[in-house]
Amino acid sequence: MFSKACEYGIRASIFIALNSLEHRRVGPKEIAKEINSPEAFTAKILQALVRNNVVNSVKGAHGGFEIDKKDIKTIMIADIVKAIDGDNVYKGCGLGLHECNENKPCPMHEKFKLVRAELKYMLESTDLESLALDLKLGDTFLKV
Amino acid sequence: MFSKACEYGIRASIFIALNSLEHRRVGPKEIAKEINSPEAFTAKILQALVRNNVVNSVKGAHGGFEIDKKDIKTIMIADIVKAIDGDNVYKGCGLGLHECNENKPCPMHEKFKLVRAELKYMLESTDLESLALDLKLGDTFLKV
DNA sequence: CATAAAGAGGACAATTTTATCCGAATTAAA
DNA sequence: TTTAATTCGGATAAAATTGTCCTCTTTATG
Ligand code: FES
Ligand code: FES
Numbered sequence: 643m644f645s646k647a648c649e650y651g652i653r654a655s656i657f658i659a660l661n662s663l664e665h666r667r668v669g670p671k672e673i674a675k676e677i678n679s680p681e682a683f684t685a686k687i688l689q690a691l692v693r694n695n696v697v698n699s700v701k702g703a704h705g706g707f708e709i710d711k712k713d714i715k716t717i718m719i720a721d722i723v724k725a726i727d728g729d730n731v732y733k734g735c736g737l738g739l740h741e742c743n744e745n746k747p748c749p750m751h752e753k754f755k756l757v758r759a760e761l762k763y764m765l766e767s768t769d770l771e772s773l774a775l776d777l778k779l780g781d782t783f784l785k786v
Numbered sequence: 787m788f789s790k791a792c793e794y795g796i797r798a799s800i801f802i803a804l805n806s807l808e809h810r811r812v813g814p815k816e817i818a819k820e821i822n823s824p825e826a827f828t829a830k831i832l833q834a835l836v837r838n839n840v841v842n843s844v845k846g847a848h849g850g851f852e853i854d855k856k857d858i859k860t861i862m863i864a865d866i867v868k869a870i871d872g873d874n875v876y877k878g879c880g881l882g883l884h885e886c887n888e889n890k891p892c893p894m895h896e897k898f899k900l901v902r903a904e905l906k907y908m909l910e911s912t913d914l915e916s917l918a919l920d921l922k923l924g925d926t927f928l929k930v
Numbered sequence: 931c932a933t934a935a936a937g938a939g940g941a942c943a944a945t946t947t948t949a950t951c952c953g954a955a956t957t958a959a960a
Numbered sequence: 961t962t963t964a965a966t967t968c969g970g971a972t973a974a975a976a977t978t979g980t981c982c983t984c985t986t987t988a989t990g
Contacts, residue, residue, distance in 0.1 A: 643787060643875060646978065649882035656893050669936070683979045689938065702987025703935040719894070731787060738793035740930060749800050749917040749926040750863070753908050761901045773893040782893040786884060790948065813966070827949045833968065846957025847965040 648726040651687045653677040653784050655722050658697055658707050659714050659774040667706030678785035687726065694725035714774065720765035732762045792870040795831045797821040797928050799866050802841055802851050803858045803918040811850030822929035831870065838869035858918065864909035876906045 644652075654673050661668045670688060674681035688707055692699045696717060697707050709717065723731065735742040736754035744751075776782045788796075798817050805812045814832060818825035832851055835841045840861060841851050853861065867875065879886040880898035888895075920926045 643878075643880055644882075646882060649880075652894070653881055653892075680979055682981070685937080686939090686979085692937090699937060700987090701935095701937050701985075703933095704988060705936045705986085707937090734787075736787055736793075737797055737928075738788075738790060739927075746927050746930070747925075748797075748928065749921055750796070750912070751926065753912055757901070757905045757908050760904050764897050764901050768894070768897055777893055781891075782895065783883070783890050784881075784892065786890075824949055826951070829967080830949085830969090836967090843967060844957085845955075845965095845967045847963095848958060849956085849966045851967090 644723065644731070645727050647683075647687050647690075648723055650677065650679045650684050651691055651726045652719060652722050653679070654684060654688060655691065655696060655709070655717070655770060656773050656777060657784060659709050659717075659770040660777050662709045662711060662714060663771075663774060663778075667700060667704070667708045669706045673707070676784060691722065691725060694721075696722055696725055709770070715769050715771040717770045718766050719768045719770075719773075720762070723765055732758065732765075788867065788875070789871050791827075791831050791834075792867055794821065794823045794828050795835055795870045796863060796866050797823070798828060798832060799835065799840060799853070799861070799914060800917050800921060801928055803853050803861075803914040804921050806853045806855060806858060807915075807918060807922075811844060811848070811852045813850045817851070820928060835866065835869060838865075840866055840869055853914070859913050859915035861914045862910050863912045863914075863917075864906070867909055876902065 654677055657673055657676050658668060670681055670685040673679075673688070674684045677684070688697065688699070691697045692707075697709050699705065699707050720732075733742060735748050736750050736758070737748040739746075739748050742748075742751065742755070748754075773782070777784065798821055801817055801820050802812060814825055814829040817823075817832070818828045821828070832841065832843070836843045836851075841853050843849065843851050864876075877886060879892050880894050880902070881892040883890075883892050886892075886895065886899070892898075917926070921928065
């Protein structure tokens with residue numbers, strides 16, 4: 643469904659959100675450990691998230707990654723997916739035609755677009771805050 | 787969503803089904819041309835579909851690929867996806883945890899499982915015949 | 931200012947996926 | 961029985977994704 647990079651990116655963002663709610667910055671080492679991902683690769687993905695304004699980074703001593711507290715409830719999982727995997731999962735043809743075109747639909751188009759819309763709505767209506775709070779309560783997990 | 791191999795596999799199966807309804811066998815060359823896919827790679831995928839009993843092959847002169855007419859309406863897209871991509875798209879965790887476990891859910895689990903169930907139902911209830919008939923009518927397309 | 935603790939970014943390596951090629955096996959038909 | 965038309969399967973190559981490493985830059989702090 644999503645690339646590994648995207649999976650790590652979502653998990654990392656939730657972990658950063660959780661910590662930002664408690665005013666803690668976190669670095670790639672701690673993030674990778676907590677989400678069970680390769681550290682250097684995760685750092686690369688974090689760079690992409692910074693470039694796409696999903697997370698902020700603070701360089702230098704006592705630096706790390708954080709998300710503005712006021713943004714945590716408005717950043718949607720869709721924003722993260724779009725930043726890393728692009729919008730093919732929302733817009734692309736399920737059977738891999740060059741584009742999904744209502745006027746020249748593939749055989750799965752009518753059925754596929756319903757599922758895709760459902761996925762899109764789910765990702766666009768799920769914010770980081772609610773996921774971070776569930777995690778904080780211990781109801782959900784980021785690894786294993 | 788699906789791998790390239792799976793996309794080609796589904797498109798190829800629909801094309802074979804369409805031709806089998808008209809008692810024509812088709813070879814990899816014609817298939818690749820009609821679904822706009824790389825020929826040798828498509829042939830490899832067809833082998834996998836044969837091994838998984840989605841399509842039949844007839845070797846030798848006047849051979850080719852076909853699907854038993856009586857099977858066309860009972861073969862579901864889910865069967866093709868499972869044969870090529872496996873069942874991760876149905877069963878796997880959306881955030882890439884080792885397994886999707888109701889008792890140790892990832893943060894997206896509750897929302898993700900609904901979309902995944904929808905996708906599963908769609909794939910399991912869509913048969914080759916209906917797709918092949920739409921294609922025959924010219925309502926849908928397999929390339930570009 | 932000097933130093934140490936961070937992220938940024940480029941080069942590189944490993945793995946997986948996608949794609950190609952070619953010889954062997956199979957079979958209908960001449 | 962020979963031939964030509966086929967699929968099958970293994971080896972290989974190319975491209976994309978995943979993952980690692982090392983140096984540069986930035987910045988808080990002594
Ligand atoms: S054309 Fe294939 S999903 Fe729309
Ligand atoms: S645990 Fe992640 S989808 Fe179920």
